[in-house]
Amino acid sequence: xxxxxxxxxxxxxxxxxxxxxxxxxxxxxxxxxxxxxxxxxxxxxxxxxxxxxxxxxxxxxxxxxxxxxxxxxxxxxxxxxxxxxxxxxxxxxxxxxxxxxxxxxxxxxxxxxxxxxxxxxxxxxxxxxxxxxxxxxxxxxxxxxxxxxxxxxxxxxxxxxxxxxxxxxxxxxxxxxxxxxxxxxxxxxxxxxxxxxxxxxxxxxxxxxxxxxxxxxxxxxxxxxxxxxxxxx
Amino acid sequence: xxxxxxxxxxxxxxxxxxxxxxxxxxxxxxxxxxxxxxxxxxxxxxxxxxxxxxxxxxxxxxxxxxxxxxxxxxxxxxxxxxxxxxxxxxxxxxxxxxxxxxxxxxxxxxxxxxxxxxxxxxxxxxxxxxxxxxxxxxxxxxxxxxxxxxxxxxxxxxxxxxxxxxxxxxxxxxxxxxxxxxxxxxxxxxxxxxxxxxxxxxxxxxxxxxxxxxxxxxxxxxxxxxxxxxxxx
Numbered sequence: 001x002x003x004x005x006x007x008x009x010x011x012x013x014x015x016x017x018x019x020x021x022x023x024x025x026x027x028x029x030x031x032x033x034x035x036x037x038x039x040x041x042x043x044x045x046x047x048x049x050x051x052x053x054x055x056x057x058x059x060x061x062x063x064x065x066x067x068x069x070x071x072x073x074x075x076x077x078x079x080x081x082x083x084x085x086x087x088x089x090x091x092x093x094x095x096x097x098x099x100x101x102x103x104x105x106x107x108x109x110x111x112x113x114x115x116x117x118x119x120x121x122x123x124x125x126x127x128x129x130x131x132x133x134x135x136x137x138x139x140x141x142x143x144x145x146x147x148x149x150x151x152x153x154x155x156x157x158x159x160x161x162x163x164x165x166x167x168x169x170x171x172x173x174x175x176x177x178x179x180x181x182x183x184x185x186x187x188x189x190x191x192x193x194x195x196x197x198x199x200x201x202x203x204x205x206x207x208x209x210x211x212x213x214x215x216x217x218x219x220x221x222x223x224x225x226x227x228x229x230x231x232x233x
Numbered sequence: 234x235x236x237x238x239x240x241x242x243x244x245x246x247x248x249x250x251x252x253x254x255x256x257x258x259x260x261x262x263x264x265x266x267x268x269x270x271x272x273x274x275x276x277x278x279x280x281x282x283x284x285x286x287x288x289x290x291x292x293x294x295x296x297x298x299x300x301x302x303x304x305x306x307x308x309x310x311x312x313x314x315x316x317x318x319x320x321x322x323x324x325x326x327x328x329x330x331x332x333x334x335x336x337x338x339x340x341x342x343x344x345x346x347x348x349x350x351x352x353x354x355x356x357x358x359x360x361x362x363x364x365x366x367x368x369x370x371x372x373x374x375x376x377x378x379x380x381x382x383x384x385x386x387x388x389x390x391x392x393x394x395x396x397x398x399x400x401x402x403x404x405x406x407x408x409x410x411x412x413x414x415x416x417x418x419x420x421x422x423x424x425x426x427x428x429x430x431x432x433x434x435x436x437x438x439x440x441x442x443x444x445x446x447x448x449x450x451x452x453x454x455x456x457x458x459x460x461x462x463x464x465x466x
């Protein structure tokens with residue numbers, strides 16, 4: 001994001017283009033019956049480690065896949081593929097966020113109808129990804145206990161545009177000056193009512209509750225999708 | 234940063250404009266004899282806490298000041314002002330990085346000739362700040378032990394454009410899976426020869442070495458500045 005009036009104008013056009021493509025992606029996901037979850041956070045907040053744990057658990061009972069974005073390296077895709085789920089890396093070069101076009105291109109020949117869940121791990125960045133709809137059903141914003149409890153106040157847009165928050169590295173909280181009450185209050189002050197999960201991908205604590213929420217939201221999305229289909233002309 | 238050709242073209246113009254303004258800022262800083270250090274990192278890597286410790290120590294013997302950038306809140310300026318040094322907050326709104334223009338505006342009526350050191354704390358973001366010269370003498374990139382040692386490989390540009398790296402939260406390293414050797418090797422692989430400092434702002438470990446480097450670099454810059462002045466027509 002840039003500050004000059006000219007670039008803001010061009011940016012509006014790019015965003016509008018992205019929104020249109022995201023909408024068509026969302027329709028495609030819905031038609032295929034795949035529930036799509038994106039993850040956003042600072043670099044190092046634990047997106048990949050949490051996603052690896054999620055894929056490892058879900059892969060036993062569901063058909064899952066993931067796309068993972070980074071400026072450089074395919075390290076995350078390799079890490080995630082250890083779960084046994086199909087994973088593709090999106091290398092963005094100098095681009096600081098994923099866009100709907102990158103998701104569409106990376107999906108390639110995947111048959112979405114053969115998937116129950118698709119996860120989209122964004123580039124580590126608490127600012128720019130907030131503005132780009134990827135067609136996901138649910139956006140998770142992660143915040144690690146080692147980052148400090150003030151982040152929701154300093155990066156309000158990404159919390160405002162997310163559907164649930166995940167406080168990661170909960171096992172490290174007692175070892176740092178992390179103020180849990182202040183963190184939860186800060187999240188609620190920028191996004192009242194936002195559901196918050198507290199997890200440790202290392203110990204596994206809290207990951208089960210997060211998966212239950214995803215399953216419930218997926219069931220809801222499917223029932224709505226079926227209702228819409230039955231009302232179609 | 235965006236991916237469309239049109240926005241890339243406009244972005245080039247903005248960057249060029251920024252570079253020109255940064256160059257004039259750099260000349261102004263040099264003429265005033267103030268040594269300018271910028272700090273970049275992920276959100277929550279510890280820029281503010283390290284800077285507070287730096288200001289607290291330097292304030293006793295030198296004339297120091299700081300500008301601190303955030304999308305929202307003036308929390309960091311308040312925290313830093315506890316050091317006794319003059320501090321101004323730059324609130325960027327939705328802009329994910331500082332630009333030379335913001336620095337110039339925030340400096341306002343400050344008499345730079347009355348300063349020995351000026352610190353510029355960028356917005357927490359490992360991507361976009363890399364492209365914007367702020368006229369600083371030295372750019373420090375921070376990486377916390379809790380973020381993981383792979384970050385230099387995944388965000389190479391910000392390490393490539395920095396003059397020294399600071400590994401923060403070294404007191405937490407033994408409590409996490411932080412692989413120190415891999416971290417140092419990764420930094421060297423993207424930027425061979427980059428000087429690395431390991432600090433804990435909580436215990437104060439390593440901060441003295443960092444300050445010694447800044448003092449040495451400041452002395453060098455001043456001697457070059459004097460040499461240039463004596464050769465001026």
